[in-house]
Amino acid sequence: MSINPPSRYNLICSYVDSIFDGIVDSKEKRAATVHSFGVAQCCALLAKKRGLNAELASIIGLLHDLYAYKTGHIPLHSINGSEMIRVTFKYSLNGVFTNEEQILIKSAIYHHSDKDLLHDEYDELLKDSDILQHYLFDTTSDEYTGARLKNVAKELGISVPTAKAAHALDSQPHLFDRVLLGNIAESLAKKHIKGGRSDTDYMNIIRYFPEETAFDELKNAWCAAFVFHCCMKARLLLPIRTPHTAKEVANYRFACVLS
Known part of the structure; x- marks a missing residue:
């Protein structure tokens, strides 16, 4: 009896799980799991809605914050995350994705923190899914309300609260010393x-x-x-x-x- 090889999505799940297993704090591990798999589901939903590849979209959602979860380092995690995945494609996930798919995945991860800018369709899908998951996780919070969430909500036919005025910027930004x-x-x-x-x-x-x-x-x-x-x-x-x-x-x- 032949055994079917694991799907690409399951391969990525195993890779993601191996990184999450290294998170010592139970609350951080839970947050990483909830957010990553939640974004993956939102990516699949929006991909179906927009006529994009739902499998690839889900995988992008799973991978997008891995650098931050693995290193605990948040600043520039989108750019560094793209670099991390580039190396992963050479070793742990070698041969799993075509060159074109690798570029789509890396680009989406690279740009996902630039929520105020417009990029390619998978880049925008990840940004929208990232915001959507944060909102759906706690619909009582207004932290993630704004134009992007409003547009996604309109696309899905759901209602979201009106965005409140932005908080004042820190008068003493953290500058290089x-x-x-x-x-x-x-x-x-x-x-x-x-x-x-x-x-x-x-x-x-x-x-x-x-x-x-x-x-x-x-x-x-x-x-x-x-x-x-x-x-x-x-x-x-x-x-x-x-x-x-x-x-x-x-x-x-x-x-x-x-x-």
Whole structure:
């Protein structure tokens, strides 16, 4: 009796589950699961509505926030998430998707934080699904109300509350602090970090790079990762690879090489 191979969707579910298994905090793990699978369902619904590929849309929904869940690092997670998936397509998910599908997936992840801009159809589908899931998870909250949710609600024939006025911007935005950068670097340098798996400081330094091979690749060559970590802690937000777009591979693995 022959056994049918697992579907692509089930392969992605297994990959996502393997990452969620690494989330220690039970509430964070639950939130990751609810949001990711919820967005996947919203993606499938909107894909059916818009005549797009529902399977591919669901997979995009599952993958869109994985970088943040794996590393715990939220800033620029859409750009970094696209890079993470690019590498995953070379190894863990090699041969699962065509080149064209890979571009669609990477592009949607790359752009999904740019909710105020318009991009390609799968990019927009993910943005709409992201907003829709947040709203449906807690319909009493007005945090995600706005023009995008209003448009999706109209498309689906459902009602949503009118958006309230935007909150005032922080009068003191978190800007890059050169002095803080120096202090962070000096403080870490005094710890004589060895670069082992048991070294909490070292593992924290390389946590931005999500590949399973990151530890071995950075061993005895993590100076750029050190600079990157210090920059991030000092609020100089950089992507892990730059220059980078969803369609083109970047020239530099660590953004801090250019900083």
